[in-house]
Amino acid sequence: MKRLSAKQRARIERLRRRRTRNSLRRKHFKYAADYRFNISFPEVMSLSDNYAETIGPIQKMKEHGHSNHRKPVVISLDMSNVRSVSAASLLVLNSEIDRLLARRWNNVRFVASKWENWLAMVVRQLERLGFFDLLEIPIDMNWPDEFLGPQETLLPMIACDRLMPERVQNIRLRLESVAEFFDQGPQVYEAMIEATDNAVRHGYKLPELLLYPPAMDSSWWATADYSPDHHLVRVLVFDQGVGIAATLDRWDKWELVRGYIQSVTGDQDFFNDDAAMIEAALKVSRTSEAMGSGHGQGLRDILSPVEETGSGSVRILSGRGGILYDKAKGVQRIQLSSHIGGTLIEWTLPVKQPPQD
Amino acid sequence: MTTTIKIVEDFHPLPAGRYVADGKGNGTTFRDDYLVPALEKGENLIIDLDGAPGYPSSFLEEAFGGLIRKNVQPELIRKLIEFKASDPGFQRYVSKIWAHIDRAITVNSAA
Numbered sequence: 001m002k003r004l005s006a007k008q009r010a011r012i013e014r015l016r017r018r019r020t021r022n023s024l025r026r027k028h029f030k031y032a033a034d035y036r037f038n039i040s041f042p043e044v045m046s047l048s049d050n051y052a053e054t055i056g057p058i059q060k061m062k063e064h065g066h067s068n069h070r071k072p073v074v075i076s077l078d079m080s081n082v083r084s085v086s087a088a089s090l091l092v093l094n095s096e097i098d099r100l101l102a103r104r105w106n107n108v109r110f111v112a113s114k115w116e117n118w119l120a121m122v123v124r125q126l127e128r129l130g131f132f133d134l135l136e137i138p139i140d141m142n143w144p145d146e147f148l149g150p151q152e153t154l155l156p157m158i159a160c161d162r163l164m165p166e167r168v169q170n171i172r173l174r175l176e177s178v179a180e181f182f183d184q185g186p187q188v189y190e191a192m193i194e195a196t197d198n199a200v201r202h203g204y205k206l207p208e209l210l211l212y213p214p215a216m217d218s219s220w221w222a223t224a225d226y227s228p229d230h231h232l233v234r235v236l237v238f239d240q241g242v243g244i245a246a247t248l249d250r251w252d253k254w255e256l257v258r259g260y261i262q263s264v265t266g267d268q269d270f271f272n273d274d275a276a277m278i279e280a281a282l283k284v285s286r287t288s289e290a291m292g293s294g295h296g297q298g299l300r301d302i303l304s305p306v307e308e309t310g311s312g313s314v315r316i317l318s319g320r321g322g323i324l325y326d327k328a329k330g331v332q333r334i335q336l337s338s339h340i341g342g343t344l345i346e347w348t349l350p351v352k353q354p355p356q357d
Numbered sequence: 358m359t360t361t362i363k364i365v366e367d368f369h370p371l372p373a374g375r376y377v378a379d380g381k382g383n384g385t386t387f388r389d390d391y392l393v394p395a396l397e398k399g400e401n402l403i404i405d406l407d408g409a410p411g412y413p414s415s416f417l418e419e420a421f422g423g424l425i426r427k428n429v430q431p432e433l434i435r436k437l438i439e440f441k442a443s444d445p446g447f448q449r450y451v452s453k454i455w456a457h458i459d460r461a462i463t464v465n466s467a468a
Binding site for chain 2: 162163164165166168169172185186187188189190193194197297298300301308
């Protein structure tokens with residue numbers, strides 16, 4: 001074998017290092033990408049008060065992120081206008097970032113545009129949820145009391161791809177540790193298990209109806225927050241499946257759902273109304289105890305924290321519609337201007353007032 | 358002979374799910390590994406529900422309603438199984454379990 005001179009060895013070593021460096025650059029996108037998209041979020045990020053403007057940027061993010069550009073895509077997120085955020089909107093946003101990073105990790109990169117200009121309360125909420133961890137932006141700040149937002153404690157988002165009671169129990173225990181007087185009995189555990197079970201079992205079973213590919217076959221995300229000012233906890237579960245209405249015709253109680261719908265109205269358009277379909281499914285789940293195979297009672301469990309304690313509310317947003325349920329007012333339908341991209345279930349439950357000294 | 362099964366200690370601390378694929382605390386495993394063998398031996402069973410964070414319907418239905426689908430006689434279930442549920446809010450699980458069993462009987466007899 002030919003013996004290499006010191007100069008040749010140094011050159012080979014230089015080339016090796018350059019190749020390694022370039023490979024690392026390609027892998028971690030240290031170079032400027034050709035496709036850069038700026039996504040600005042509205043002043044009020046809320047699915048109840050400003051749905052269209054909140055979902056719009058998330059929808060744009062999906063379109064760009066899931067597009068088949070050959071070169072890497074950089075999505076620049078600008079929240080400098082945002083003045084208030086809801087836990088539900090942040091969960092939907094964060095789960096989408098998580099999905100894109102899981103599916104297209106070598107083609108999509110997210111950057112926080114001028115995040116030092118973002119409102120501290122917003123940064124704090126995002127930090128708690130794990131937004132900056134996803135974006136790999138290290139933030140280590142001690143937040144002064146004046147920065148506390150209306151939702152003081154938001155738990156880090158958890159992401160799972162199967163039924164995981166340990167994670168659900170973990171959320172419940174963490175909630176109890178921050179909201180000392182939170183005591184809803186066993187119903188919250190049951191409701192969350194059934195919500196995640198529905199996501200895993202039904203949410204992704206019709207892949208041909210999914211607009212974008214799922215992160216995993218049965219992913220769900222969850223978080224919770226505690227508002228001491230309002231003595232409320234919110235528990236949220238989100239999946240990126242096809243929505244409840246789209247899966248109902250596979251349910252063994254579908255004929256009962258159809259019967260209920262036809263008893264309310266003979267109008268065929270009713271079947272295109274997601275809110276009405278969800279309402280019908282809830283009605284059937286709550287009243288058809290003695291019928292069917294025993295499946296499909298999860299929906300009733302989902303309502304049970306409110307139904308059995310008589311306090312709080314459950315909001316289900318799924319597909320293009322949703323319902324809000326509380327014991328006093330019953331079920332109220334919600335029409336959404338666009339598909340939410342899955343199913344979001346939110347329980348808002350009161351905590352006991354701490355004893356006054 | 359009477360056997361007591363405390364679910365959170367003898368089976369799983371977090372009962373949830375219907376099928377084996379749903380994790381170790383699923384209803385199918387509880388039914389097949391705990392309930393069916395004891396009932397086949399004719400043992401009196403005390404099922405202690407206390408200590409769990411809760412019992413989702415899917416677990417209860419598969420574990421207890423599933424006994425009927427496994428051709429365990431309803432009379433045998435009523436004769437041999439008792440429940441202990443003294444944690445707050447847990448008494449409702451006993452009525453839920455019997456409702457699952459009754460529904461499974463109705464469905465089975467109609468089939």
